[in-house]
Amino acid sequence: MFKSLAYKEWIKLRIYWGLIFLAHLAFCLFLCLQLRRICKVNAALSVWDNWLFKDFLFFRPCQFGPLLMGIVFAALQFFPEILAKRLRLVLHLPLSEERAVGAHLGVGLGLLTLAFLPGVALLAFCASIWFPHEFLLNLAYIYAPWLLGGYAAYLFSAFTLLEPTWRYRVFNFLLGASFVRLCYFPTTYDGYLRLLAWLGLATAAAVVLPLLSANRFGKGYGS
């Protein structure tokens, strides 16, 4: 059953997913070229100096990429489900409600990860041409809260979209917005080092929230 659901989601999302994947890859390629230009135009010493002592974030333009992708992806995945209340069909399958919605979320998170990773890997590969491994660690630490922001945005968007009543939708949206903001404090390279585990834990816990909305949807609230 999971396979069939996953296939249904893949059919529904493949074109959009392809576009998002390409857009993110193109954006990362653009950042790589920009980094290449910085390293070619400036003396290596001054580029390293900006990195080590002035906390210059070469990847700052990246920060809202995952957030945007998370929201758009959730919208593309769940809008069709709530329009004309199509999600009800899924909830009537001989499959527990948790498993059905869990399968949707699993596919969404998986596709989102597949859309994120190649771009990030490209950035890491390009950065390793001009910088030592310390920089890659910095890159990982600076990118991790933004990625978590992307996942959280996806989960809270699903939580909001699947919710059948407007009153709760507003509440869910505000909760999501206030959570996602925690991933975007103005920061330096290792600024999130001590917060990352907590944020990761909270984001992982948020996986169960859309199940609540789906449950209310299934019970017919708001209709």
Next chain:
Amino acid sequence: MKTIARIILLALGVLLLSHYLPEGYRLLIAKRYPRPPIAFYSCVQKNFLFYRYNNDTLTMVDERGTNYERSDFEQLLPLDNYLQLLRDDNLPKAIDGVALVPEKIKRERISLRIRPDMIDSPGVPLYPLLEAESGRVRLEMPDDFMRINSRVEFVIAASNALDAAKSEKFIRAFQTAGFAFPPRLIAGNATTLKPYDEGYFLVDHAGAAFQLRMVHGEPDLKKISEVAPPATKAQWETLNPRFIHVQEVETHEIRCFLISGDNRPWLVVGKDYRLVPLPLDDYEPSRDSLVIRGDLLNRLITAANEDTFQAVALDRDYQVVRRYHESLPNLRNTAVGKVRAILFPFTLDFEDDGCWEFFMR
């Protein structure tokens, strides 16, 4: 599963509210935090003088609260205001038998600041090791960066490649000096805007302190307990520093500031690495902002946190000449603070000192 989801929703909601509601309250109240005074030690009156900020007005007072006009205040602090006094032709010729020569006053001025966030701020573990005796007037940045883990390596910035020969040379020096890899602490002042280069103070895996410099391209690594005179040797062996701040000063007097394994503050002074304990009451590095200032005649140490402010004046031999202590008005004790404590029994904070953390208060 539904129950778990509800619990998580509730927990997330409570946690987020415990962050945003107090933030909103702070925004609404817009109350200014009381600032600790800025202390000076008057070598004329032999007492403390202060700049105090009350809202937008600056007052100049002494320990008893007597107000001073600016010109009188400056007259009592000739070493801090020597340029103005010189211009007004009011600079005394000598104080306590020490001649006040402007060049000398300037040269002897020291200012070190140790903020709580400096103690455990993460940084990129790559360090430029400057040539300490290049024979040039100004210091110059090297074209490589040092990395010390289980060995010493130099990475050349232009090619992003290891300098194998230089790395080998330094590894041999570290082995000869008996350095236990990996280091616990590497502290230096990575800038060329300083009068000379003290290099890096290292604490090895066994807790022993070393000083590393590069002299004419060669490593100069000293185990400090071995070069210190017998009187301080034993102290250095048990010191186990957990924080070191290096800041070269014109007179070469202070080599570094350090916090020992038992959380006590010290200055390392002079050629023989003399350890001078800072005579502060109840100094907590993760809470107190420390300022060490020095001039031709005295040293002044101040430590401030939300609740207290203390100042200690020392002579040039680091003996205490005067102490001052005051409790600071805290927002917690005002009506606003009390209402806050009732409204928000606990607060989730992500304090910014360049590094975000999770605090439950």
